Amino acid sequence: MPLKNFHSARLHSPDEYKENPDWSKDNGKFRTTEGKKAVVAGAGMFDFPKNIELIWGQLKTQSGETANVQSLRFPKSDYTKEQAIDFLLKNNIDYMKFEPAKDDPENHDTNPKNKSIELTPFESSVLKKCLDKIEDTTSFDDVVGLFTVNYEDFILSFDRSEFLALKRIIKKL
Structure with missing residues (x-):
């Protein structure tokens, strides 16, 4: 509560x-x-x-x-x-x-279509790093028609606090 x-x-x-x-x-x-x-x-x-x-x-x-x-x-x-x-x-x-x-309930928008997630500055920087890293480690495989990701490079580029931030961002969605 x-x-x-x-x-x-x-x-x-x-x-x-x-x-x-x-x-x-x-x-x-x-x-x-x-x-x-x-x-x-x-x-x-x-x-x-x-x-x-x-x-x-x-x-x-x-x-x-x-x-x-x-x-x-x-x-x-x-x-x-x-x-x-x-x-x-x-x-x-x-x-x-x-x-x-x-907060004062009058300040809240109750329409779910108008909801957005709020990110802290740290979460914003981690999200940007994640998106940049996805671009760097992802390639399109023309033969299979799917995107592939170099998971090891992707995962090793984040420290513990950044992973926790990503987890919280995902929960906010």
Whole structure:
């Protein structure tokens, strides 16, 4: 569910977490901290800025004092939606879902024919690189009547953060 003042990046499904973590004194499922060092998928150990909230929980497979970052919250006063996504992509932080801060519903066009996808500057540069690389590695085979691609050259030209960006672009479509 979108939040009013925060863009949110869900790293793991809430269903993966205990309802009552072993370390919880008031039976709350999650805890929030502002900025902190944490291990996150893709980036490894990462020192988050103080203005990013980390939502912690205890995975069903964990016990004791162990906690895991479930999601990240970016205050919309400090981050645009694009800046938050760029932060995630540039730092190789794997996330399963991104929800921009809740806007005024009157500002949304509900006609699906008028929808377009919004790309961050990083996503735009990755998409351009992808299209250029497709042109460089693709040729038309007159005998078979099909296009062929040198997949190895294509795949090796992208780093991890660029692949994650391409994945998100495709999901937006």
